């Protein structure tokens with residue numbers, strides 16, 4: 001017996017388009033991002049992969065991607081669950097900074113350590129920074145020790161795994177086709193867990209915007225039948241993932 005999981009990174013955001021570190025800053029989709037979300041929904045129909053339940057972060061770009069793609073596959077009515085635990089990685093003091101300028105200022109090694117190392121977080125954001133979420137009402141219930149001021153990928157994995165086990169796995173075990181609409185780094189954390197990717201190797205994994213990634217999981221072990229899952233449009237996904245990897249460098 002298998003369970004079906006579909007991972008979907010949000011479509012292109014306004015800050016993806018401007019090449020800015022985003023993290024917990026709540027930017028919207030661009031028109032291209034909306035198109036990507038619609039195309040994602042169409043791919044779900046083409047592949048006979050209609051979700052029964054959707055899990056999203058608390059961020060607009062993932063919430064809207066889920067809505068647009070579910071609308072496109074006539075599944076706008078399914079149950080929705082949201083959690084900050086699926087949010088993008090908090091990018092600390094880099095939030096709002098231009099990626100190309102950061103690369104030029106700090107050099108490639110430091111830039112890539114901040115972007116893709118497993119356990120080195122960027123410097124924490126100042127609570128008074130214009131891009132801090134310290135006073136954001138949607139996180140008001142978070143105890144201070146859980147509310148991040150910066151995160152590395154390990155931190156993201158540590159805070160997303162409880163949600164995986166407590167909320168997503170029960171839906172999968174109940175036989176539901178589960179859509180998770182989230183972010184580049186929160187999905188990298190989930191994929192690291194699912195595929196058992198090492199701390200070193202995960203630096204090479206990039207998740208493209210708006211491309212549904214299907215995982216068939218063994219119902220008992222919740223491990224993928226095929227490592228890496230299957231992108232519904234593999235060629236486009238490969239090209240788009242390479243573009244994410246190259247961000248800041250052009």
Ligand SMILES: O=C(O)[C@@H](CO)OP(=O)(O)O
Pocket residue numbers: 016020021022023024088089091115184185244247
């Ligand atoms: O800025 C961010 O929040 C993320 C995703 O857009 O960027 P990166 O791919 O550099 O981790």
